[in-house]
Amino acid sequence: MYQQSMFDDREKYNPLASRLRPETIEEFVGQKHLLAAGKVLRQLIDRDQVSSMIFWGPPGVGKTTLARIIARRTKANFIDFSAVTSGIKEIKEVMGRAEGNRLMGEKTILFVDEIHRFNKAQQDAFLPFVEKGSIVLIGATTENPSFEINSALLSRCKVFVLQALSAEDLKQLMEHALHSPRGFGNQRVEISSEMLHVIANFANGDGRTALNTLEMVVLNGDSDDEGNIRVTMETLEQCTSKKSLLYDKNGEEHYNLISALHKSMRNSDVDASIYWLSRMLEGGEDPLYIARRVVRFASEDVGMADSRALEIAVAVYQACHFIGMPECSVHLTHAVTYMALAPKSNAVYMAYEAAKKDAIQRMAEPVPLQIRNAPTKLMKELRYGEGYQYAHDTEDKLTMMRCLPEALQGRRYYVPTGQGTEAKVRERMAAIEEWRQRHSESTR
Helix, strand or coil: CECCCCCCCCCCCCCHHHHCCCCCHHHCCCCHHHHCCCCHHHHHHHCCCCCCEEEECCCCCCHHHHHHHHHHHCCCEEEEEECCCCCHHHHHHHHHHHHHHHHCCCCEEEEEECHHHCCHHHHHHHHHHHHCCCCEEEEEECCCHHHHCCHHHHCCCEEEECCCCCHHHHHHHHHHHHHCCCCCCCCCEECCHHHHHHHHHHHCCCHHHHHHHHHHHHHCCEECCCCCEECCHHHHHHHCCCCCCCCCCCCHHHHHHHHHHHHHHHCCCHHHHHHHHHHHHHCCCCHHHHHHHHHHHHHHHHHHHCCHHHHHHHHHHHHHHHHCCCCCHHHHHHHHHHHHHCCCCCHHHHHHHHHHHHHHHCCCCCCCHHHCCCCCHHHHHCCCCCCCCCHHHCCCCCCCCCCCCHHHCCCCCCCCCCCCCHHHHHHHHHHHHHHHHHHHHHCC
């Protein structure tokens, strides 16, 4: 049971998460690995010695809030900049003001929210000013800086990784909201600890989602004549009926999930494979993208151990193309299950990688004359095709003709395993080798 006082009419229309934004490090919840006493970032802030840095972490973990706390504690000029609404012109104007401040002996801290939205040219515009100290750049991003920030700019910034908030952190945030004058001030709100735990799990590490959900369930709770509010489990279930999965089809999570799917199939873990598939599909991933990755998997990780895997993967791609989502989810599940259970061999993949290495290093190796085509008289005079042996003319459909370049004779690229039907392939290759060995000895 929580009792509060009335909050200001000017603030009551702001979202709860906005009203409760921490103003000091002491109020800040989470990120103890960065902000606990003695930690590097905490010391930099306390000493007002902030250098250029990137805050990288998922939504709702406090990136922008940390920047604003720094703004309150620093003696430098602080400029809040949004990558969503600003272009090169605005960047140059801000940089001009910052350079003027530098010449006057004043430091400028420039905070850029969603810095990953800037293109290369826009990011490059910051670089000379960071280098000569006109600005201290603080960028916030939900994307992996290694992919989204120019390497030259990234090398001049310290990256601090902010972690998703724990369930306990989120419960602490919500309990503060229920007690704070900036939260539900004059209202008596009845909500159980169990319900707060449900909301914390639903929020999936996102403080903003936790507070927004809490606000929704309180505003939709049952109220009596005295203005007291009681939140029921039914209300909570309605407000959390559809969970928005954390998934960015163009960001790091995209690659994390496809990696999880691929490696689960490779490890023959059917349940994990289906789970990661559902995570991608329910997060809005293009089913054709997944189908293409399954086609690749069929040859890279199953290969000759079960050549039907490729047929099924291609058929599933066509099925997805024909009917789309949500119906094609069952076809993708079919394919993913088949791939996970199929015998595994990467011999085909390894064969190409080995041959590619030789191809790159020995690009000039000539095609043996006996297997060159000779469509013209000149080519025939140059002995193109001379000594060619047509395998179909022989009883065993095999000849002693060499097809590799002279310098690569004896190379073995494809080494079949004993998995699945590839065991028969290995027997066939051994039989061919035995035949050639036998005929080689008979011609000596």
